[in-house]
Amino acid sequence: MNLTDTIAAISSPVGQGMKGIVRLSGSRAITIVAGLIVNPKSESPKTGQVAIVIPPDNVIVKADILISRAPHTYTCEDMVEIHTFGSRPLLNMVLEAVVFCGARLAEPGEFTMRAFLNGRVDLAQAEAVMEVINSSSESQLHSGMRKLKGEFSNEIKIVEGELINLCADVEASIDFIEEDISIVSKSDIVRRSKSILGRLSSILYKSRLQNVEQELPTVLLFGPTNSGKSTIFNRLIPDGDAITSEVAGTTRDIISGLLQIDDLCIRLLDSVGILGTQILPYAPQLVLNREAVAITRSVLDTDVILLIVDVCELGNWRKLIDEISGRNYIVVINKIDKIGSDMARKMAEEDNLADCIFISALKGDGINCLKERVRDAVSLHRDIGSHFTLSSRQHTNLTKAVAILRQMVNSNYDSIEFIAFDLRCCLDLVGGITGRIMTDDILSRIFERFCIGK
Structure with a gap:
């Protein structure tokens, strides 16, 4: 997947409707759409109603174009939306036209992936987009909207910050172990680990696992x-x-x-x-x-x-x-x-x-x-109204992190290296929730669940 291309997709849902949308994102999005406008008033088009010509038969269609310039867009790139009649064959013709002029068909979830990679949203917020789209109840919708606003991410980032500080102190103690200098005592490690464990357990407690029947308490x-x-x-x-x-x-x-x-x-x-x-x-x-x-x-x-x-x-x-x-x-x-x-x-x-x-x-x-x-x-x-709905990946990461911390707190490790290893594993799991630590194959698996155009 080339993330420097200009991508395009139909972003309106399948089915009949008065309006349909073709969305573009990338450095050439505005230029490509400008090439379709009949008698453009300038080389740099503005938001408004225009007539576009669709090759190869040069069909002329009225459309509204909405232009947003980087970095103040969802993807942090130049974005254009072409709003025209909701006919699916017509929308396909418009999409083929922008591809003919140099755009590439977007992969599933690629718009949101670009938003994540360009720092507009973190991974938890990106997954919340799909949660909102697929919500089947008010509680799921409210959870998705709150996660989109970053409430869930902020709680995770607080835990992540505490883990980073504790990891830094423990690993600094390892560096000075031969000098018999202790940066942090074992009792302090246990105390701070229990505090982090409490935060993670609290997040799990007020959360829900997606696709689990939650109507009855x-x-x-x-x-x-x-x-x-x-x-x-x-x-x-x-x-x-x-x-x-x-x-x-x-x-x-x-x-x-x-x-x-x-x-x-x-x-x-x-x-x-x-x-x-x-x-x-x-x-x-x-x-x-x-x-x-x-x-x-x-x-x-x-x-x-x-x-x-x-x-x-x-x-x-x-x-x-x-x-x-x-x-x-x-x-x-x-x-x-x-x-x-x-x-x-x-x-x-x-x-x-x-x-x-x-x-x-x-x-x-x-x-x-x-x-x-x-x-x-x-x-x-x-x-309380404080529930979040967790994806299976988020739930698994939190559960594993809690298990690691609980085992570490209850174990009498003689070696501080073992403690550092457990803390690092826990940090990787927590960091993976917001995407601070994430591999390409996991990212692809997350975003391929999105529909094309999102």
């Missing part, structure tokens, strides 16, 4: 094996299909059901339990742990997470908080029938557990209170 039951998630699911949805058992790890797949709370309909998900040290008699621990990780990653777009904790195992809840850092969650302490409500609340206070819900899924105690909290949390989350 989603609530996820999350927690250790045998903490009572399936019993809660069946209690909330009386005709639910969740399997309950005293054996840990009975649930092996995501189970979904519709929960009605007043006038609010919610999609409730019962997930695989996160294993502790116990080995199941019928499945290796490692296998089920991988299943749990895969499933919890697949529901990163959930509105509210219910963190279910067995009252007799309150010490496990802090580890689970790391898994849902930055998300909208409610801590639910289950099985209070084992020790009594008063004792459960006292134990929670001693463990610094505040603002949690106490229930007995087996007895039904506290279920109505849980429903009220779920309703309020979902309603608040849906009213």
Whole structure:
């Protein structure tokens, strides 16, 4: 693809219409159109109504031409639009005429690619063009428009700047390692990495994955094996299909059901339990742990997470908080029938557990209170209006960056070189979202999804 050519394409949609548009962009765009004008008043045409002649039969057609000069255009190049009757055969004739005079047929998405390469938009904004065009709901349209204005890019650039500064300090420490000079301490690296991790998790939390059904709010039951998630699911949805058992790890797949709370309909998900040290008699621990990780990653777009904790195992809840850092969650302490409500609340206070819900899924105690909290949390989350819709590429990059940072924070690296490597990988992933770091083959794959003329 030669990005110095003058390109042309029909930019109006296929179908009948009073007006159709042929768009040109490039250094020769104005000259080419000037050569088609009948009796031009000057060598440099201006915006207005003209008559153009279409070779080879020299058909004369009335048209409005709109001329925009670089760099104040979408592509940062000279651009011309020829507006004429919406007849598709006529538009094809006009397009053939400008190609005959020296333009080249544009590749899919080439106008937006030039806008990106010339610095008019970053890659996230360029992808937002396609999101706006393909939006099928108001929420998708609003997301695309906000991303076009750069709101999503600005959040990513803040994280990118923090990563660059941290990478610089860590790599400077490597340069002076023989002199025993420490530019940044390990505790400072962990602190700053956790701050970046929180920002990335927050972006994921208030985002949506494209092509995923998002009409109903989603609530996820999350927690250790045998903490009572399936019993809660069946209690909330009386005709639910969740399997309950005293054996840990009975649930092996995501189970979904519709929960009605007043006038609010919610999609409730019962997930695989996160294993502790116990080995199941019928499945290796490692296998089920991988299943749990895969499933919890697949529901990163959930509105509210219910963190279910067995009252007799309150010490496990802090580890689970790391898994849902930055998300909208409610801590639910289950099985209070084992020790009594008063004792459960006292134990929670001693463990610094505040603002949690106490229930007995087996007895039904506290279920109505849980429903009220779920309703309020979902309603608040849906009213925030801060959601972005992510492309699969953007979602993958963010998820991988979060995983790398989380592993780095939780690992006791002895070598600062390992830390520098992880930070560099994370920076590459985050930089790839706005296009600061991007390879040609990935760029081509992104823009070829656009229609010709955009």
